[in-house]
Amino acid sequence: MPKHTYPAKFEFLDEIREFVAEVARAGKFTEKEIYSLQLAADEAASNIIEHAYAGVTNASLEVTCEMQGNTMTIIMRDQGAPFDPAQVKQPNLKAELSERQIGGLGVYLMRKLMDEVHYESRGKVNTLTMLKRRV
Amino acid sequence: MEITTQEFKHGDLVAVKGRVDSSTAPEFSKALEKLNENGRFKIAMDMHELEYMSSAGFRALLACQRNCKKYNRGELVLVQVPERIREALELAGFTELFKTFDNQVEAVGNF
Numbered sequence: 001m002p003k004h005t006y007p008a009k010f011e012f013l014d015e016i017r018e019f020v021a022e023v024a025r026a027g028k029f030t031e032k033e034i035y036s037l038q039l040a041a042d043e044a045a046s047n048i049i050e051h052a053y054a055g056v057t058n059a060s061l062e063v064t065c066e067m068q069g070n071t072m073t074i075i076m077r078d079q080g081a082p083f084d085p086a087q088v089k090q091p092n093l094k095a096e097l098s099e100r101q102i103g104g105l106g107v108y109l110m111r112k113l114m115d116e117v118h119y120e121s122r123g124k125v126n127t128l129t130m131l132k133r134r135v
Numbered sequence: 136m137e138i139t140t141q142e143f144k145h146g147d148l149v150a151v152k153g154r155v156d157s158s159t160a161p162e163f164s165k166a167l168e169k170l171n172e173n174g175r176f177k178i179a180m181d182m183h184e185l186e187y188m189s190s191a192g193f194r195a196l197l198a199c200q201r202n203c204k205k206y207n208r209g210e211l212v213l214v215q216v217p218e219r220i221r222e223a224l225e226l227a228g229f230t231e232l233f234k235t236f237d238n239q240v241e242a243v244g245n246f
Contacts, residue, residue, distance in 0.1 A: 010156070010157040017156075031219075032219065035219040039187075039223060042156055042189045049157070050157070094228065098201065102197055
């Protein structure tokens with residue numbers, strides 16, 4: 001199972017997206033789907049770095065990507081504060097410019113881009129699991 | 136990520152290249168804020184060499200659009216948005232907040 005551990009810093013988002021793209025390419029996803037998978041993984045990792053690890057230095061983030069049949073599973077594990085995407089309010093996408101809230105947009109994109117998003121916080125470990133089926 | 140700015144009589148053309156994510160978005164935001172601080176509120180954002188943009192970049196675009204449109208002093212418009220990025224902007228409900236153009240001349244000429 002391809003797995004990498006990254007320092008929980010925004011500078012490593014590039015590498016995380018590249019890792020996801022590699023597995024997705026081998027799994028025969030289309031370029032459009034690969035972009036979606038990269039964006040979902042980026043938003044998920046960004047949220048973990050920004051929220052779960054807020055104010056924490058020297059933290060790390062473990063990313064697992066694997067294909068099973070036509071489904072790709074991305075798993076992210078962190079040991080920060082629990083941050084359940086399901087608790088994030090959906091942004092109002094019809095609001096006027098002045099009322100637009102940018103908070104929650106990353107989580108919203110994750111949910112729209114992936115087929116399934118699950119979250120579990122157990123002991124000190126938080127696990128985010130995202131699934132996408134190849135069309 | 137790389138940003139270049141060209142000033143024209145009616146507005147500015149800003150080209151953003153490469154990737155805008157949580158790591159590079161602060162620099163992207165700063166460049167846009169600097170334009171606003173210099174009294175430039177009519178901005179055409181040329182995206183044709185942009186490979187990737189996450190919601191961190193969308194946040195910067197939104198903040199800039201708010202600032203530009205204040206007092207009707209200007210507007211931020213988008214030029215040659217790559218398909219993948221346009222799809223993500225659409226998903227985020229952002230396409231209705233920005234006029235888009237197929238070329239730079241039309242975009243700057245719109246001001």
